[in-house]
Amino acid sequence: MYFSLSPGERSGIDMIPLPTTSSWKVWRRNADVFFKTYLVNFLPPVIEPVLYLLALGYGLGMFVGEIDGIPYVHYIAPALLAVSMMNSSFFECTYSSFVRMYYQKTFDAMISTPLSIEDVIAGELLWGATRSLIYTSAMLVVLIAFGVISLPSSLLVIPFSFLAGLLFSGIGMCFTAISPGIDTLNYPAYLFITPMLLFSGTFFPLSVLPPVLQTAALAILPLAQAVIIARSMTLATLSPLFIYSMAWIAIATTMFFFLSIHLMKRRLVV
Amino acid sequence: MAMQPIIEAHDLRKDFGALKAVDGISFSIMPGEVYGFLGPNGAGKTTTMKMIECVSPRTAGDLTVFGLDVDNNPREIKRWLGVVPQDTNLDSDFSCIQNLITYARYFGIMGEEARRKATDLLDFVQLSEKRDVLIEKLSGGMKRRLILARALVNSPRLLILDEPTIGLDPQARHLMWEKLKALQTAGNTIVLTTHYLEEAERLCDRLVIMDQGKILVEGTPADLVRQHAGAEIVEVDHSPDVVSCLEKMGVRFEVFGDIVQVFSDHPKEVATRLLSTCNPGKVFVRRGSLEDVFLSLTGRALRD
Ligand SMILES: Nc1ncnc2c1ncn2[C@@H]1O[C@H](COP(=O)(O)OP(=O)(O)O)[C@@H](O)[C@H]1O
Ligand SMILES: [Mg+2]
Numbered sequence: 001m002y003f004s005l006s007p008g009e010r011s012g013i014d015m016i017p018l019p020t021t022s023s024w025k026v027w028r029r030n031a032d033v034f035f036k037t038y039l040v041n042f043l044p045p046v047i048e049p050v051l052y053l054l055a056l057g058y059g060l061g062m063f064v065g066e067i068d069g070i071p072y073v074h075y076i077a078p079a080l081l082a083v084s085m086m087n088s089s090f091f092e093c094t095y096s097s098f099v100r101m102y103y104q105k106t107f108d109a110m111i112s113t114p115l116s117i118e119d120v121i122a123g124e125l126l127w128g129a130t131r132s133l134i135y136t137s138a139m140l141v142v143l144i145a146f147g148v149i150s151l152p153s154s155l156l157v158i159p160f161s162f163l164a165g166l167l168f169s170g171i172g173m174c175f176t177a178i179s180p181g182i183d184t185l186n187y188p189a190y191l192f193i194t195p196m197l198l199f200s201g202t203f204f205p206l207s208v209l210p211p212v213l214q215t216a217a218l219a220i221l222p223l224a225q226a227v228i229i230a231r232s233m234t235l236a237t238l239s240p241l242f243i244y245s246m247a248w249i250a251i252a253t254t255m256f257f258f259l260s261i262h263l264m265k266r267r268l269v270v
Numbered sequence: 271m272a273m274q275p276i277i278e279a280h281d282l283r284k285d286f287g288a289l290k291a292v293d294g295i296s297f298s299i300m301p302g303e304v305y306g307f308l309g310p311n312g313a314g315k316t317t318t319m320k321m322i323e324c325v326s327p328r329t330a331g332d333l334t335v336f337g338l339d340v341d342n343n344p345r346e347i348k349r350w351l352g353v354v355p356q357d358t359n360l361d362s363d364f365s366c367i368q369n370l371i372t373y374a375r376y377f378g379i380m381g382e383e384a385r386r387k388a389t390d391l392l393d394f395v396q397l398s399e400k401r402d403v404l405i406e407k408l409s410g411g412m413k414r415r416l417i418l419a420r421a422l423v424n425s426p427r428l429l430i431l432d433e434p435t436i437g438l439d440p441q442a443r444h445l446m447w448e449k450l451k452a453l454q455t456a457g458n459t460i461v462l463t464t465h466y467l468e469e470a471e472r473l474c475d476r477l478v479i480m481d482q483g484k485i486l487v488e489g490t491p492a493d494l495v496r497q498h499a500g501a502e503i504v505e506v507d508h509s510p511d512v513v514s515c516l517e518k519m520g521v522r523f524e525v526f527g528d529i530v531q532v533f534s535d536h537p538k539e540v541a542t543r544l545l546s547t548c549n550p551g552k553v554f555v556r557r558g559s560l561e562d563v564f565l566s567l568t569g570r571a572l573r574d
Contacts (some may be wrong), residue, residue: 025375032372105359111325112353113376113424114345156292270286270326 019122026123027130030107034131045088045135049080049142056203057148067205069197070235076229077148079202081136081157082164085230086223088135089128089165090167090193093172093260094185097124102182107268119267121261125169132165133158149234156233164226167249170256171222177263200224201231225249274337276301276428276459277322282331284317284483291317293483294331299461304454306470306477307463308560310568312398313461313480316356319432322461323353335428347375352426354417356433356463362405366397366416369405370423377424384423391419395449411442418449429453431462435469447472481568491560498566499558504532504541507551515548526565531562 034041057073064072090110100106110120136157143149175188199209200223204216217224218241232239239245275298284292292314297559299305307315321333324344333340335347361369370388374380379387392398395415400408408416411483414434421429434450435443443466450473454460464470470477472492478488485493495501506512508528516523516532521540523532537555544550 021377028375029361029372032368036363104362105357106361108325108355108357109359109361109373110376112323112348112351112355113373114348114378116345247550 007040009130019118020116022119023123023126026110026120027113030124030127031130034134042138045084045138046142048064048084049139051147052076052080053143053148073146074148074235075231077143077146078157078226078234079200080225081139081143081161081224081234082200082230083197083202084136084139085132085161085164085191085226086168086196089132089168089242091189092131092170093124093128093169094176094179094188095182097173098179098182098185099146100124100267103177111268112220117265118261121173121264122190122257125166125173125260128169128172129162129165132168133162136161136165143234150236154234155232160229160233163249164222167222167226167253167256170253171261173260174256174263177260177267196221196223201227221234222249222252273300276303276334276336277461279318280332282318282333283322283329284314284321284326285329290483292321292328295478295480295483295485296542297478297485297488299459300574301459302457304450304460304462304473304475305475307461307480308465308467308470308477308564309463309480310465311410314480314483315430317481318480319356319430319461319463323351323430324348324405349424350427352421352424352429354414354421354429354431354434356436358413358417360405360413360416360420365402365404366392366408367401370420371415373420374423379424387423388419391422394422395419396445409442411438411445414438414442414446415449418446422453427459428462429458431460433465435464436467443469448463467564471560479564479567486567487563494563495558495560499562500533500535500537501558502537503558503562504534504537504544505556506530506532506544506553507553509551512544512550515544517552519543 006248053073053076057076061072066072067075107117108119111117140149140154144151144154172188175185179185199213199217200206200221201217202223206217206224209217225248228239228241228245229249232242274403277297277299279298280296281294282292282296283290283294295314295318296547297305298382307318308314317326321328322335322341324335324347325340336350338347338435340347361372364372367385370391371384374384374387389398389401392401393489395418397419400416405413405416414436418431418434421431421543431450435446438446447469450460450462455471460473462470462473474491476488476490477494478485479494487498489497498513506529508525508530512530513523513525519540521529521532521534532540541553541555544553
């Protein structure tokens with residue numbers, strides 16, 4: 001004998017998306033694909049910071065000199081790390097996940113196995129976070145070689161890049177879940193990511209902005225929080241906003257993690 | 271003890287908005303059976319398969335697989351299912367062997383065991399030579415065979431094949447049939463959908479014909495042919511003479527373009543009378559087929 005509920009009686013269990021440890025199998029699938037072509041994959045995180053350091057740090061830095069008593073190249077180094085955390089995870093969980101979901105039907109194949117849709121999306125998010133960790137760590141090595149970040153405090157960036165990566169993965173996955181086609185992912189990419197890249201205390205301090213914008217940036221921009229934390233780590237100087245930004249990221253990461261799974265479930269389970 | 275059905279559905283329904291894709295169907299499938307779902311496009315076959323596969327929740331009705339409710343036990347059920355989906359969804363980032371090994375991992379099969387299984391299955395579907403080839407380099411028939419191998423990676427107790435030979439050329443289709451026959455002989459329970467009637471006739475122990483979300487008939491292929499088409503069918507060239515002749519004889523017939531089909535329990539007599547009295551063109555007597563059943567039940571209007 002077995003016990004069965006009729007569909008109408010299915011309780012609130014359905015509403016809370018709970019992934020299981022099987023998520024690692026999805027993570028592993030993506031990792032296998034990544035490491036098949038790792039040389040190509042490692043090029044951008046190594047070359048990009050070199051270009052930015054040369055052009056902005058030393059080029060523009062000639063004119064800027066110092067910000068808050070910090071050499072400009074030291075000032076932007078943590079911003080480069082934070083931007084790498086954002087880009088590597090956000091774009092993985094938008095365009096790449098969309099391709100897997102919509103064109104390759106990878107998720108459909110996975111949910112025909114004991115994996116649930118919650119496992120699949122959680123695995124994707126964890127992989128996005130891992131990519132952030134991999135890219136940020138590679139970039140960290142370059143920045144250490146240039147001698148523009150403090151040690152050993154900068155090594156804390158490595159675990160932090162996973163957390164921040166998980167946040168941007170979750171945000172990206174929400175857009176993926178509601179995007180009708182791959183082209184409409186350009187909206188969050190250009191209207192959300194690009195402005196955030198510029199107005200998060202990355203290349204100039206937020207304090208030069210009008211107070212309203214300053215407050216808004218600190219209240220709503222995830223990258224602004226990541227920059228504050230990364231900068232505290234690479235300069236070995238605790239920002240007064242460090243605790244605030246950490247809490248902000250912890251809460252937002254949890255929210256977007258479950259929200260993105262919920263939205264994906266709504267899209268894919270029909 | 272009576273055998274428990276592998277799948278049991280009662281008044282199963284699935285709505286997409288106002289559309290009743292599956293409109294109250296009931297069936298039960300016994301261990302070791304090859305059970306077919308036939309029907310024109312849009313009949314609701316794929317929707318039914320997806321409910322059995324625990325990937326699409328039903329709207330109403332009862333559905334159990336291995337005696338377990340699909341809503342409450344998806345993980346346990348899926349552990350023992352092998353699925354060949356209608357749309358090929360192989361992992362295009364991987365080679366053939368990597369596809370199988372990765373898929374095996376989703377079932378918790380890993381390491382040496384996964385490699386051994388993958389190798390054996392590639393051999394079974396005759397793709398050993400393509401072991402390290404990327405998916406995009408495979409022909410359509412090879413892809414379908416690789417999907418079959420993938421469906422077998424967890425040694426399933428139930429195989430669900432949604433149009434396993436769709437889009438294949440005759441050679442590839444025959445090879446697929448051969449593999450399915452071997453699985454059938456080994457005692458597997460297989461559910462398959464198809465709109466190739468020859469395929470259903472060859473493979474299925476029992477089948478249903480579906481249309482517009484409903485089951486029209488169920489039975490063995492032979493019984494269905496006997497009941498709904500007659501063992502033999504007379505076909506004769508269409509002409510006004512022939513039609514008036516048949517009307518005089520009082521037999522059931524249908525006109526399809528330039529062919530008239532006569533359904534009668536005495537086909538040879540009908541043919542003889544036609545030849546001797548009606549001055550017909552060509553007259554054939556042939557065995558009734560599932561195709562006749564299908565067309566007479568679902569009509570000849572084009573579906574897409
Ligand atoms: N996800 C969906 N949303 C809305 N309608 C759907 C969906 N899937 C299938 N349908 C509709 O349900 C009906 C049955 O489809 P399907 O089960 O795929 O038929 P078959 O496999 O027999 O060709 C069709 O009218 C189809 O358009
Ligand atoms: Mg179908």
